[in-house]
Amino acid sequence: MEAEWTEEAIQRITTENTTLKQRVRQLTTDNRTLDERLKAARSNLRFQDRRVADLEARIADPASTI
Numbered sequence: 200m201e202a203e204w205t206e207e208a209i210q211r212i213t214t215e216n217t218t219l220k221q222r223v224r225q226l227t228t229d230n231r232t233l234d235e236r237l238k239a240a241r242s243n244l245r246f247q248d249r250r251v252a253d254l255e256a257r258i259a260d261p262a263s264t265i
Contacts, residue, residue, distance in 0.1 A: 257263070
């Protein structure tokens with residue numbers, strides 16, 4: 200099978216394979232980073248939701264904060 204491939208074709212495919220592997224590693228890293236940022240954003244949103252609910256409760260019943 201290798202006899203049908205020229206040295207130039209083998210080199211091109213090898214280079215392309217290496218480039219694609221590097222791209223996969225970069226995309227995996229980017230995905231991990233974005234996933235961490237999404238988790239942090241969700242956590243912040245949950246905190247803000249609780250804070251808003253607390254403030255709404257205080258507005259609805261100001262006597263309870265005294």
